[in-house]
Amino acid sequence: MPVIGVPTEELRRRVGDEVQGEKLLDVLGNLGCDVEGFATLRRPQCNRCGFIMELAGQEDVPPQCANCGTDLRDVDGAITELDPLEVVRMELLAVRPDMFDPAGLARAIRGVLDLDVGPVEYQVEGVAAKLRVDPSVRRPESLRPHIACAVIEGVNLDHDSIKSLMKLQENLHWALGRNRKHASIGVYDLDSWDGSLEFEYTTEPPDYAFVPLGAEAGETPWSLERILEEHPKGTAYRNLLDGFDRYPVLRTQGGQVLSMPPIINSEKTKVHLGTRRFFIDVTGSGARIVQRTLSILATSILEYHHGSKLRAVELIDATDPDDAGSTRTLTTPDLTPQEMEIDADRTARLLGVEMSASDLQHRMLQMRHGASLGKGSNVKVLVPAFRNDILHERDLMEDAAIAYGYANIVPTRVETVTTGKELPTTTAAGAVRDVLVGMGYLEILTLTLTSHELSDGLLGLGAHPQTVIVGNPISQEQTQLRTSLLSGLLHTFARNRHNALPQRIFEVGEVSFLAPESETGALETLHFAFGSIAPKVGFADVRAEAESLLRDLGIGLRLERADVPFLIPGRGAYLLTEDGRRLGVFGEVHPAVLERLGLQNPAVLLEALVPTKEVPGVYRSLA
Amino acid sequence: MSRTLTPEEAQVLQALDEGRRVTVADLANELGIDQAKISAAAIGLGGDELIRVEEEEYAEWVLKEEAAGALKSGTPERRILLALLDHNGSGSMAEVPGWAGLEPKVVGQSLRGLADRGWVEKKGKDLEVTDQGRAERDVKGPDEQLIELLDRLGGAALESSIVLTDGGEAGIAPDDLERAKALIGKKSPFVERKTRVHRWLSATDAGAKLRAKGVEATREVSQLTPELLSSGEWRNVKFKPYDINLDTEPFQVGKRHPLQRVIESTRQVFIEMGFEEAVSPYVESGFWDFDALFQPQDHPAREMQDTFYMESPSRTELPDAGLVDAVRATHETGGDTGSVGWRYKWDTEKARQTVLRTHTTATTIRELAKNPNGPRKIFSIGRVFRRETIDYKHLPIFFQVDGIIIDKTASFSSLLGTLAAFYERMGFEKFTFRPGFFPYTEPSVEVFIWHEEKQDWFEMGGSGIFRPEVTEPLGCTEPVLAWGLGLDRLAMLLHDRSDIRDLYISDLEWLRTEPRCR
Structure with a gap:
């Protein structure tokens, strides 16, 4: 989860002086925010594009502006240090994008603190612009057939509000857009071109050119292809357009390019201190996510910029949200709340608290829903368009619980009596542990992921035919699940060469094999293994211990000579059950294996199945 | 009493009755304990002035093995005398060994003894018997008497016990002993005079007082042994105290992780x-790890960078179609659950993917x-x-x-x-x-x-x-x-x-x- 810093001054302005310090951290925690604490950030600003960086502690200014790519270190006057900023740092709460910025967060805090309850009525005041959707954006492989737009008028910008808007955009890209894959946002200065309010969303071939954000016109035109290859945002996101021979372009009917979704906006249309009107677009793969993203962004901006006005955009020939194959005219944004119902009795029962219908109604209002009493215990709820996480009545019950306060719920216990029971394998493994601890062995735990080289390879064995193999390993040392516990013991000896001898260790744990007959194709078997390393230890020691251990587990000692590469020839044996199945193997470790690990003392090992009555297994590690 | 006595010390003190004076050797015999242990006890008790230890030197005569030949055939001097007398009292150094049946070397070594006894004189290369030699042909010399006496007494005797003071029989007159000593000299092949020291032990007043009070013996041991237990002797021993702060070898425990x-x-x-x-x-299948838990198929937790996907096994079975369809419907539209669902197209193949x-x-x-x-x-x-x-x-x-x-x-x-x-x-x-x-x-x-x-x-x-x-x-x-x-x-x-x-x-x-x- 990305960590965000919400300016405390912004919050204070919006929620009041009393919600500060520990009290603020508490309120945020009770809303479900994962709060790290307060921090003060340094804020160098790029003089070229106005981008404000936020640096914690001793962090250095980055070599290049993350926004426009300007070299910041070698150019005098490339940055201006703004006043430092106190923030409260917390993990981005992905399910609540409406709380990503200080304005949205304050809206939620004022609700739970009963400072402001009920829905905020955001008005969409008439159509301000028109946009025509070209059929070419609906080609089958297109990731972005859907678009939603809005106009916001009457904003007053300063560095902080521009920064806040950029961060909100970035976080929405991450949380809702899945890094721009599902949805990407563009915000433009509506007064930066000839005043045209007619737009089109279309596609263009790679040689189509415009000057992208942070770039200069220069002699070589910025073709779409060049943007993808050279611009920092192009290289960062070009994978989203892989396989296309035409790229999405948003422009005015007069030909002024606004952006190349989902990559980059144009330099000319960028938002600056003097911007008074925004044009906003969201493009993406799904109608719902595109519309929801626009609603959240637009309402957060309205909340941030008091007195600003939201206006609609008419989308002609837009991709039908319910049928991506056909078109219709849409008007966005659509802030119609979602109508839902919640039952107070069911809510009270599920939460284990007393809650009447009117109590519940109030809890809903605290969470900024519209709420009115219905029949009996029913409450009718209007979920605002900026909530992205309400799929079911149950989600509203959680809202009710949050407004009620988790700390106010009295912990109880389910009174129904049931009988506890452990698994037979647990009992059997416990018996093995008891015996081995009694014999003076120290238990170890090792990682279940390994590689052939570190496990069977170390033992001089070929790859086990039933190896469970990872498709996307994170390192060359963890490419498979272990098929034996023996190498774990040996590696532990190797890592403990500096410690006193003798060393006597054991492990009880699962090994995994392919099992084509099983549902998921692989199954675990519970094994145990023990080993000793000491200047004087040999076959007779491990044989005596094997006999003693098996006797304790109620198994007689039956042996068969084992010629395996990791044991000294003539000094290895298989343990057999009465009916002749192999139960395990033990013996004196071959000096070649010891040498591979840099071990300078003899060692003995034993590995076997954890015997249970229910599972008459066979020791398969050496198959 | 600051000190406990070892068992030997206690036994020694116990044996020293008022006025009794006894040697270590005798006490060892009496108590059936090795002399060395009695000596050690005596030194210990003496150091604490519980007993007096007085040393007295004494001599003991011991026959050597070679004396057997002399007892049978006479001493070399006697044999040379008799051989010369058999040949008219005179013979050359070359002839005498043959006559006497002795090595020439032995004859040479005996010349001094023959002269000391006054039996033979050397004249040039010849040996001649003197008058005294002739007179003492059948008279035993004092050395010969001593050898025979020792032989009769079993090969060894204290000097004090063989000196005749009042002309008794089994003994040797003090003069004869002195002459014998002179004749035998320091190195005799036949007899040896050993000088030894007797340690005489007797109780001091302090010892007597302690003895009267009753002596308790405690032996100091470092290790309790099965013998100490079976004999009950552990009651009489003292266990050597240990330095409890001394480091010991670390114990190799067995325990759970x-x-x-x-x-x-x-x-x-x-x-x-x-x-x-x-x-x-x-x-596990994607189905049970994610889908059955209503985790949408594009959820970040399902991405390759967060979850291990399997190369082998690469695909799993799915549960019965009814369940799979219910899960699909819930993801896509909420199904019959009252939910609006995630509203996307659910993919069976993703549910079949294998993950850890x-x-x-x-x-x-x-x-x-x-x-x-x-x-x-x-x-x-x-x-x-x-x-x-x-x-x-x-x-x-x-x-x-x-x-x-x-x-x-x-x-x-x-x-x-x-x-x-x-x-x-x-x-x-x-x-x-x-x-x-x-x-x-x-x-x-x-x-x-x-x-x-x-x-x-x-x-x-x-x-x-x-x-x-x-x-x-x-x-x-x-x-x-x-x-x-x-x-x-x-x-x-x-x-x-x-x-x-x-x-x-x-x-x-x-x-x-x-x-x-x-």
């Missing part, structure tokens, strides 16, 4: 609360599907896998405990109460519950426990009530409380470890010395 003990405590708590244990495979299970909720959801009717309480403890690079905070594998309660009366408050009971039993007194957000539970809660020493809250895991979108497709209509809690972090807190690798890549010295609990 700290994390394993946390696992076992966890299991015990849940069993006591009436939970049945369950288990499921490491390799990312949580043991895969285990409990399988149990729920097997039997969705309460009341049931299930728990599972096992390893789970996340695609993390190894560092001090992260491992790709860790242990989780998952639990579910299926019960008509279950509620969010009983969920909080169950979690509180668990952490109380694990030794934590203070905990708090904060809203959490998970795709499969609603309401959701994160559990934090307070660590007194560290003065901080620690997040332990997530829990909640399974969403209807999870339970209803499985045929379950009762509330299902669910949680998944990390055990590694709990073990690290309980054992004050800051590096998670210590648990799995262990230093044996740490395992050996780490207390069971802090």
Whole structure:
């Protein structure tokens, strides 16, 4: 989860002086925010594009502006240090994008603190612009057939509000857009071109050119292809357009390019201190996510910029949200709340608290829903368009619980009596542990992921035919699940060469094999293994211990000579059950294996199945 | 009395009656104890002035082995005298050995003795018997008498016992002894005079007083032996005290791993609360790990960078079509659950993908599907896998405990109460519950426990009530409380470890010395 810093001054302005310090951290925690604490950030600003960086502690200014790519270190006057900023740092709460910025967060805090309850009525005041959707954006492989737009008028910008808007955009890209894959946002200065309010969303071939954000016109035109290859945002996101021979372009009917979704906006249309009107677009793969993203962004901006006005955009020939194959005219944004119902009795029962219908109604209002009493215990709820996480009545019950306060719920216990029971394998493994601890062995735990080289390879064995193999390993040392516990013991000896001898260790744990007959194709078997390393230890020691251990587990000692590469020839044996199945193997470790690990003392090992009555297994590690 | 006596010391003191004076040798005979031990005891007692030790020198005559020949055929001097007398009292040095049956060398060595006795004179190369020699032809010399006497007395005798003082029989007159000594000289092949020292022991006043009080013997031993026990002698011994602060060899203990003990405590708590244990495979289908839990197929947790996907086995079976269709419908439209669903196209192939299970909720959801009717309480403890690079905070594998309660009366408050009971039993007194957000539970809660020493809250895991979108497709209509809690972090807190690798890549010295609990 990305960590965000919400300016405390912004919050204070919006929620009041009393919600500060520990009290603020508490309120945020009770809303479900994962709060790290307060921090003060340094804020160098790029003089070229106005981008404000936020640096914690001793962090250095980055070599290049993350926004426009300007070299910041070698150019005098490339940055201006703004006043430092106190923030409260917390993990981005992905399910609540409406709380990503200080304005949205304050809206939620004022609700739970009963400072402001009920829905905020955001008005969409008439159509301000028109946009025509070209059929070419609906080609089958297109990731972005859907678009939603809005106009916001009457904003007053300063560095902080521009920064806040950029961060909100970035976080929405991450949380809702899945890094721009599902949805990407563009915000433009509506007064930066000839005043045209007619737009089109279309596609263009790679040689189509415009000057992208942070770039200069220069002699070589910025073709779409060049943007993808050279611009920092192009290289960062070009994978989203892989396989296309035409790229999405948003422009005015007069030909002024606004952006190349989902990559980059144009330099000319960028938002600056003097911007008074925004044009906003969201493009993406799904109608719902595109519309929801626009609603959240637009309402957060309205909340941030008091007195600003939201206006609609008419989308002609837009991709039908319910049928991506056909078109219709849409008007966005659509802030119609979602109508839902919640039952107070069911809510009270599920939460284990007393809650009447009117109590519940109030809890809903605290969470900024519209709420009115219905029949009996029913409450009718209007979920605002900026909530992205309400799929079911149950989600509203959680809202009710949050407004009620988790700390106010009295912990109880389910009174129904049931009988506890452990698994037979647990009992059997416990018996093995008891015996081995009694014999003076120290238990170890090792990682279940390994590689052939570190496990069977170390033992001089070929790859086990039933190896469970990872498709996307994170390192060359963890490419498979272990098929034996023996190498774990040996590696532990190797890592403990500096410690006193003798060393006597054991492990009880699962090994995994392919099992084509099983549902998921692989199954675990519970094994145990023990080993000793000491200047004087040999076959007779491990044989005596094997006999003693098996006797304790109620198994007689039956042996068969084992010629395996990791044991000294003539000094290895298989343990057999009465009916002749192999139960395990033990013996004196071959000096070649010891040498591979840099071990300078003899060692003995034993590995076997954890015997249970229910599972008459066979020791398969050496198959 | 500051000092305890050894048994030998006690015996010696006990034997020294008032006025008695006895040698070490005699006392050794009397007590049946080795002389060396009596001597040691005497030195010890003497040092404490409990006894007087007086030394007296004495001589002992001992026959040597070679004396046997002389006793049979006479001394070389006697044989040379007789041989010369047989040849008219005179003969050359070349002839005499033959006549006497002696080596020429022995004859040469005897010349001095013959002269001392006054038997033979040497004239040029000839030896001639003197008058005295002729006179003493049949008279035993004092040396010969001594040898014969010693032979009769068994080969050895104290000098004091063989000197005749009043002309008795079995002895030698003092003059003769002196002459014999002179004739034998310092080196005789036949006899030897050894001088020795007698130690005479007698009690001092202090010793007598102690003896009168009664002597207690204590032997000092370092080790209790079976002999000491069987003889009862342990009662008379003193055990040498040890320096209790002296370092000893470290003991090689056998014990369970700290994390394993946390696992076992966890299991015990849940069993006591009436939970049945369950288990499921490491390799899991996308269906059970994610889809059945209403995690949308484009959820970030399902991405390749967070989850291990399998090369082999590469594809799993799915459960029966009815269940798969119900899950599909729930994802796409909410199905019959009253939900609006995630509104995307659900892909069967993604559900068939094989992953290393990312949580043991895969285990409990399988149990729920097997039997969705309460009341049931299930728990599972096992390893789970996340695609993390190894560092001090992260491992790709860790242990989780998952639990579910299926019960008509279950509620969010009983969920909080169950979690509180668990952490109380694990030794934590203070905990708090904060809203959490998970795709499969609603309401959701994160559990934090307070660590007194560290003065901080620690997040332990997530829990909640399974969403209807999870339970209803499985045929379950009762509330299902669910949680998944990390055990590694709990073990690290309980054992004050800051590096998670210590648990799995262990230093044996740490395992050996780490207390069971802090």
